[in-house]
Amino acid sequence: MPCLQPPKHSDQIKVAFPVDHALLLTFNRPKSLNAMTPQMTEDLKALLDWFEEEPELWVVIVTGEGRVFCAGADLKAWNTDQQKGRSNEQEDVAANVHGFASLSRRSSTKPIIAAVRGGAYGGGMEILLNCDLVIAADDASFALPEVKRGVMAIQGGIPRLAYSAGHQLASEMLLLGKTIDAMDARNRFGFVNTVVPASQVIPTAIATAQQIIANSPDAVQATKLGLLLAQKHNVSEAMMTHTWSAHSKQVYKGANIKEGLKAFAEKRAPKWTNPKL
Structure with a gap:
């Protein structure tokens, strides 16, 4: 670091x-x-x-x-x-x-x-x-x-x-x-x-x-956002707000999802990179 x-x-x-x-x-x-x-x-x-x-x-x-x-x-x-x-x-x-x-x-x-x-x-x-x-x-x-x-x-x-x-x-x-x-x-x-x-x-x-x-920082931060939204909205509102958030977009469009799935397929530990929101 x-x-x-x-x-x-x-x-x-x-x-x-x-x-x-x-x-x-x-x-x-x-x-x-x-x-x-x-x-x-x-x-x-x-x-x-x-x-x-x-x-x-x-x-x-x-x-x-x-x-x-x-x-x-x-x-x-x-x-x-x-x-x-x-x-x-x-x-x-x-x-x-x-x-x-x-x-x-x-x-x-x-x-x-x-x-x-x-x-x-x-x-x-x-x-x-x-x-x-x-x-x-x-x-x-x-x-x-x-x-x-x-x-x-x-x-x-x-x-x-x-x-x-x-x-x-x-x-x-x-x-x-x-x-x-x-x-x-x-x-x-x-x-x-x-x-x-x-x-x-x-x-x-x-x-x-x-x-x-050890986990994907993109996924961790997006998941934490989901926890915060759960305190403010009902289930449906929290889910939809979370789905369309910038953090969720970063998870599904970023580099770490590719690395995590590739590492699983190759049976090795993933090498995460810093999130880029």
């Missing part, structure tokens, strides 16, 4: 390329439990916008440095704004099209993997609910405790949790502000894919990314 040059960013986000075609973004405020700052959000927006446009990158992994994935918003700063009458939450939420940390409502056709060690709370939980795959440590915990602080999970977490868990289980977390463990998150609530020891979270996330990368 050629040398990639990510956009400028602060040391609050660490950037790495663990394997070809994969980007690893690490929230880097461990002493503050990776609570999100405006600078982190600005960095993440720049990096993720770049990721979306960079054809060499096919998958992104997001994780947190230290003992917590992300504790959500910086409530001390929020309190200061609220007490001084400087808060404009409704306007801010509506204006931020990609949601909390530029992630919780981002509609990317490239797969996003969350690698969770420690815990994910509030906005941190809303981030991972918008990820395609979630790898969690066996000692991880999850909560949407906003109601305990007089606020709410407004950045996309409510409908996504209801979609994955169903109304009653979602209510258990949202109305009680209840904290759950990794096994509950996987077995009852359904938003965690894999539970592993903490030391294996990042290696497992990278191995999962490699499984995605």
Whole structure:
């Protein structure tokens, strides 16, 4: 893979390329439990916008440095704004099209993997609910405790949790502000894919990314589009919109479909090329 040059960013986000075609973004405020700052959000927006446009990158992994994935918003700063009458939450939420940390409502056709060690709370939980795959440590915990602080999970977490868990289980977390463990998150609530020891979270996330990368990037991105459309339309509308999309055209008219079928006929591994939408 050629040398990639990510956009400028602060040391609050660490950037790495663990394997070809994969980007690893690490929230880097461990002493503050990776609570999100405006600078982190600005960095993440720049990096993720770049990721979306960079054809060499096919998958992104997001994780947190230290003992917590992300504790959500910086409530001390929020309190200061609220007490001084400087808060404009409704306007801010509506204006931020990609949601909390530029992630919780981002509609990317490239797969996003969350690698969770420690815990994910509030906005941190809303981030991972918008990820395609979630790898969690066996000692991880999850909560949407906003109601305990007089606020709410407004950045996309409510409908996504209801979609994955169903109304009653979602209510258990949202109305009680209840904290759950990794096994509950996987077995009852359904938003965690894999539970592993903490030391294996990042290696497992990278191995999962490699499984995605082994597939045609054209087909993966078009399939991800189909998943996004399924959240917005009924079956017939989603199917027709997907069929006539630019991503579907790329799958059926691009080079990778020819390579995939030829490799199957020749009994060898395919050699994929970057998508060209």
